[in-house]
Amino acid sequence: MHVVHVAAEALPFVKVGGLADVLGSLPRALAAEGVRSTVLLPRYAEIAHPLEPQGELAYRCCGEARRARVWGAEAGGVAYRFLEVDPDWSAPYEPPEDARYLAFAQAAAAWLAGERYDLLHAHDWHAAYTVRLARRPTVFTIHNLAFQGELEPDRFERLTGTAPDAELLHEGRVNLMKGALLAADRVTTVSPRYAREIQTPEYGMGLDGVLRSVADKLSGILNGLDTEYWNPATDGFLPQKYDADHLERKRRNRMTLLAALRLDPGLPAVGAVTRLTWQKGFDLVLETLPQVLDLGVNFVLLGTGEAELERGFAEAARRYPRRVAFHAAFDEARAHRIYGGADFFLMPSRYEPCGLAQMIAMRYGTPPIARATGGLADTVEDGVTGVLFEEASPEGVLAGVERMLDLDAEPLARAGMTRDFSWGPRARAYRKLYEEILT
Numbered sequence: 001m002h003v004v005h006v007a008a009e010a011l012p013f014v015k016v017g018g019l020a021d022v023l024g025s026l027p028r029a030l031a032a033e034g035v036r037s038t039v040l041l042p043r044y045a046e047i048a049h050p051l052e053p054q055g056e057l058a059y060r061c062c063g064e065a066r067r068a069r070v071w072g073a074e075a076g077g078v079a080y081r082f083l084e085v086d087p088d089w090s091a092p093y094e095p096p097e098d099a100r101y102l103a104f105a106q107a108a109a110a111w112l113a114g115e116r117y118d119l120l121h122a123h124d125w126h127a128a129y130t131v132r133l134a135r136r137p138t139v140f141t142i143h144n145l146a147f148q149g150e151l152e153p154d155r156f157e158r159l160t161g162t163a164p165d166a167e168l169l170h171e172g173r174v175n176l177m178k179g180a181l182l183a184a185d186r187v188t189t190v191s192p193r194y195a196r197e198i199q200t201p202e203y204g205m206g207l208d209g210v211l212r213s214v215a216d217k218l219s220g221i222l223n224g225l226d227t228e229y230w231n232p233a234t235d236g237f238l239p240q241k242y243d244a245d246h247l248e249r250k251r252r253n254r255m256t257l258l259a260a261l262r263l264d265p266g267l268p269a270v271g272a273v274t275r276l277t278w279q280k281g282f283d284l285v286l287e288t289l290p291q292v293l294d295l296g297v298n299f300v301l302l303g304t305g306e307a308e309l310e311r312g313f314a315e316a317a318r319r320y321p322r323r324v325a326f327h328a329a330f331d332e333a334r335a336h337r338i339y340g341g342a343d344f345f346l347m348p349s350r351y352e353p354c355g356l357a358q359m360i361a362m363r364y365g366t367p368p369i370a371r372a373t374g375g376l377a378d379t380v381e382d383g384v385t386g387v388l389f390e391e392a393s394p395e396g397v398l399a400g401v402e403r404m405l406d407l408d409a410e411p412l413a414r415a416g417m418t419r420d421f422s423w424g425p426r427a428r429a430y431r432k433l434y435e436e437i438l439t
């Protein structure tokens with residue numbers, strides 16, 4: 001079986017967010033299951049990897065004939081192809097996004113027309129229009145429902161040379177994601193619980209009605225972790241490497257972490273590594289931080305994002321210098337030391353399609369205190385590998401921390417470390433889905 005993935009980003013070539021992790025690891029995991037993948041991406045100027053020229057592609061865009069240079073590379077045994085639709089396009093999501101990804105989608109369809117493959121797997125709105133043009137068996141995966149590829153109908157007509165049909169229109173505008181949801185053979189998102197949640201007005205981002213109408217072809221498959229990279233037994237960022245039988249070494253990591261941050265060495269540490277956006281719910285934490293600290297914990301936060309939240313946590317760190325540490329940075333080494341040194345890991349997300357951080361935390365024996373939503377609810381077992389709380393509110397966060405402190409943490413830490421968060425079973429789920437479509 002040969003699957004072509006179409007997406008906006010993929011490691012090791014270009015990364016903005018979690019989509020790149022998935023496109024960097026799922027194709028390799030599929031290969032281990034006997035599914036060959038080719039990954040098709042836009043050629044961004046910032047890609048530093050050496051790419052091989054592969055000739056030119058003729059395609060139609062904006063009602064005219066165009067040519068795109070095609071580039072190729074191999075990584076981890078997977079073939080990657082890059083379509084250069086705009087030599088000035090330096091990085092993903094650089095405006096004008098709609099014009100650029102529509103050009104890419106049309107070029108991708110032209111490229112696919114010349115290929116032998118069994119199935120198209122399109123990811124997020126950037127690849128959505130390709131689903132409609134390719135007219136082949138297709139899986140469409142929602143990684144981020146917040147971005148749907150919306151534009152005015154007349155602009156769409158200018159950028160494609162065709163008027164939008166009814167399936168592409170949503171509330172008077174073109175909605176590329178909606179078009180793919182209706183056209184694809186199967187639709188997936190990145191956890192089973194999130195697949196149900198997005199059919200409700202609360203989580204549907206305006207597309208819940210459309211998602212309900214395709215419920216019979218919609219399912220959720222969890223993302224996997226790169227368990228070789230995220231492994232406390234081999235992690236070179238940690239002062240002490242450890243496994244489930246040597247949790248005393250993890251306690252030494254905690255002492256090193258607390259000493260470096262000048263926090264209270266006599267109290268456990270609640271850690272967090274996150275983007276600071278509305279989705280992640282850290283405004284709720286800020287509101288109840290004094291009460292959380294009163295429970296007798298340190299709080300260690302690594303994260304960047306909204307200026308107001310960064311200011312708020314910087315202020316809290318000044319007010320409680322012995323109890324709160326905050327770094328507004330993207331810092332891989334520090335992230336590892338928090339996963340490997342904190343006692344608990346806080347994730348109060350308002351919504352969470354899958355979430356990797358909670359899986360990393362469990363793998364590092366750091367039980368999550370997480371909101372019962374999306375992939376968090378599907379991966380954290382309440383009272384077994386962590387604590388789930390229901391309410392996205394300051395009271396919910398406080399109750400979650402309180403409940404965790406009432407539990408004996410060590411069995412939870414151990415249980416989390418034995419869970420399988422690898423890509424293997426999840427790649428098998430995708431293979432099964434592909435097989436269902438093709439038979």
Ligand code: ADP
Binds near residue numbers: 018303304335356357
């Ligand atoms: P999302 O993709 O919505 O940001 P995930 O939990 O799926 O959330 O993935 C977040 C990933 O990014 C995790 O690997 C986490 O460790 C990492 N990360 C987030 N913020 C930072 C930061 N400030 N420094 C280092 N790593 C970070």
